[in-house]
Amino acid sequence: DVERTMQAYRALRPKTNYPFHLGVTEAGTTFHATIKSAIALGGLLLEGIGDTMRVSITGELEEEIKVAKAILKDSGRQKEGLNIISCPTCGRLQADLMAAVKLVEEKTKGIKEPLNVSVMGCVVNAIGEAKGADVAIAFGKGNGMIMRHGEVVARLPESELVDRFLQEIDDEIKSRD
Secondary structure (H helix, E strand, O other): OHHHHHHHHHHHHHHOOOOOEEOOOOOOOHHHHHHHHHHHHHHHHHOOOOOEEOOOOOOOHHHHHHHHHHHHHHOOOOOOOEEEEEOOOOOOOOOOHHHHHHHHHHHHOOOOOOEEEEEEOOHHHHHHHHOOOOEEEEEOOOEEEEEEOOEEEEEEEHHHHHHHHHHHHHHHHHHOO
């Protein structure tokens, strides 16, 4: 139970200096356990409570690890890897954004360098998102653009966009060395 878990850790925190191992016991299947763990563990971590944690999922161990790493990253406790921002899509979308996001996730999963990247379905939203991204991609009708630090660096046919985007990510990482 999310609320009971959070209340218990909050009540114990001022009473001891022992390290806290966070976890939501018997959280359920992947979907429900992810939600419960993200709320409880992420919330506690954001409050500065917790030294170690576990995510309990009825399912594959690998899913527990993926969810735990995501909670650590999104709560600011782990500063490695890409932060991929992508739009929820709307009527302006004219490309297969989901396929592009999945490909970017797959091709960049081994990157350790902290980097903000944006994968957007249209130029309208991309302009705002790209300002906070190290590297951004925006799709249009059969074409799109690549941006670095809010500046357009390329306008290309859709067929070339993702490969160039991945190259720009690599170039951004190399520029930091």
